[in-house]
Amino acid sequence: IKGTNAFKVDPAANYIFQVKELGWANIDRLMYDKRSRPVDIITRVDNKGVGEVYISMVVKSHSMYLPGYEMKNGSYCFSHGDYEKMRLPIGAKATILATAYADGKPYVSLQDIVIAEKLNVDLHLEPTTTDGLRSTLEARL
Numbered sequence: 233i234k235g236t237n238a239f240k241v242d243p244a245a246n247y248i249f250q251v252k253e254l255g256w257a258n259i260d261r262l263m264y265d266k267r268s269r270p271v272d273i274i275t276r277v278d279n280k281g282v283g284e285v286y287i288s289m290v291v292k293s294h295s296m297y298l299p300g301y302e303m304k305n306g307s308y309c310f311s312h313g314d315y316e317k318m319r320l321p322i323g324a325k326a327t328i329l330a331t332a333y334a335d336g337k338p339y340v341s342l343q344d345i346v347i348a349e350k351l352n353v354d355l356h357l358e359p360t361t362t363d364g365l366r367s368t369l370e371a372r373l
Contacts, residue, residue: 242286242331261294267321273345275300275308275328275353282332282339282357290373291326291347300328320347327373330355331365338365342372 262268279285287300287308298310308330311318320326324347332339339357360368 261296262319262321265294265321267323268319269322269349270317271320271322271347271349271351273310273318273320273347273351273353275355276306277308277330277332277341277355278357279332282334285330285332285357287328287330287355289326289328291321291324292373293324294321322347322349328353328355329369329373330357332357338362340365340368342368 275287277285277287285302285308287302289298289300289310290296291298300308300310301313303309303314309318310320326345326347328343328345330341338360340360341355341357343353343355345351345353
């Protein structure tokens with residue numbers, strides 16, 4: 233449901249994170265980072281012709297995997313809902329990952345970013361294979 237954070241993750245992508253062992257960190261780690269500020273990151277995904285989009289942000293320096301959700305306005309966010317502003321470490325490098333499926337075929341888009349107070353991110357899903365998705369995730373994350 234748009235505007236609610238269901239914390240859905242793509243099982244195919246989640247498998248890679250388990251293999252890579254990104255590590256565990258409590259979300260309050262971001263609260264104690266002196267660089268953390270409210271941010272306005274607008275993420276859009278061209279998801280025409282594909283099913284539900286799974287989106288997440290990986291902040292390697294903090295060992296954080298942040299599941300995203302679709303906001304009421306159709307863009308994507310990494311907080312607890314439309315009512316909550318994201319709070320992330322300014323200047324930290326991150327990767328935004330989106331996956332989707334159409335007729336059983338996976339689609340993927342990854343974009344490296346540097347977290348800023350205001351940022352627009354446009355993701356373009358590209359068709360891949362299950363093996364291609366796995367190798368892309370293993371190489372990039």
